[in-house]
Amino acid sequence: KAGVTQTPRYLIKTRGQQVTLSCSPISGHRSVSWYQQTPGQGLQFLFEYFSETQRNKGNFPGRFSGRQFSNSRSEMNVSTLELGDSALYLCASSLDRVRTFGSGTRLTVV
Amino acid sequence: TQLLEQSPQFLSIQEGENLTVYCNSSSVFSSLQWYRQEPGEGPVLLVTVVTGGEVKKLKRLTFQFGDARKDSSLHITAAQPGDTGLYLCAGGTNAGKSTFGDGTTLTVKP
Numbered sequence: 001k002a003g004v005t006q007t008p009r010y011l012i013k014t015r016g017q018q019v020t021l022s023c024s025p026i027s028g029h030r031s032v033s034w035y036q037q038t039p040g041q042g043l044q045f046l047f048e049y050f051s052e053t054q055r056n057k058g059n060f061p062g063r064f065s066g067r068q069f070s071n072s073r074s075e076m077n078v079s080t081l082e083l084g085d086s087a088l089y090l091c092a093s094s095l096d097r098v099r100t101f102g103s104g105t106r107l108t109v110v
Numbered sequence: 111t112q113l114l115e116q117s118p119q120f121l122s123i124q125e126g127e128n129l130t131v132y133c134n135s136s137s138v139f140s141s142l143q144w145y146r147q148e149p150g151e152g153p154v155l156l157v158t159v160v161t162g163g164e165v166k167k168l169k170r171l172t173f174q175f176g177d178a179r180k181d182s183s184l185h186i187t188a189a190q191p192g193d194t195g196l197y198l199c200a201g202g203t204n205a206g207k208s209t210f211g212d213g214t215t216l217t218v219k220p
């Protein structure tokens with residue numbers, strides 16, 4: 001049974017650029033959530049999608065957005081990148097309160 | 111905003127020692143989860159506790175949910191180098207939102 005797949009694993013972007021990260025959940029999981037993890041702030045919730053609808057949203061600026069497709073795959077987009085956006089971005093798919101994380105995308109903004 | 115405080119932040123012990131990690135909040139949670147995260151990977155779910163006073167055992171790991179569902183502890187008996195990692199607690203609400211603690215970094219030396 002395949003796990004949660006996140007692509008790409010590593011990414012380097014320049015300030016001001018935009019980036020799109022992808023997440024493929026476990027087959028059958030319709031809930032996908034995104035998190036930002038940094039040494040200073042820990043693991044912070046970005047948003048959650050269920051059946052293509054955003055169900056919950058964390059306290060991040062509007063530069064952070066996401067969407068979910070009919071096959072439950074999800075993408076998150078960050079526009080106008082800032083140095084402080086450098087982080088490990090984690091995606092998790094959930095079924096019955098069991099949350100399974102992917103290995104993350106390490107984004108570095110230079 | 112619901113906050114979860116974990117202590118200690120860092121813990122370095124010798125193989126064979128016992129340890130306890132704490133997760134405290136002033137808020138009540140409907141559920142609490144513990145995860146272990148290794149470098150370069152996403153967190154892996156260890157346990158979910160939902161009932162106040164609940165105790166769950168997973169081999170050498172013992173998890174306890176406080177009676178008031180505001181705090182939790184993780185006790186490891188006879189720690190091994192393979193237990194090394196970042197331990198995260200996450201509190202869940204009935205609205206489906208989760209809050210993560212900042213984590214405890216455990217190092218077990220052979």
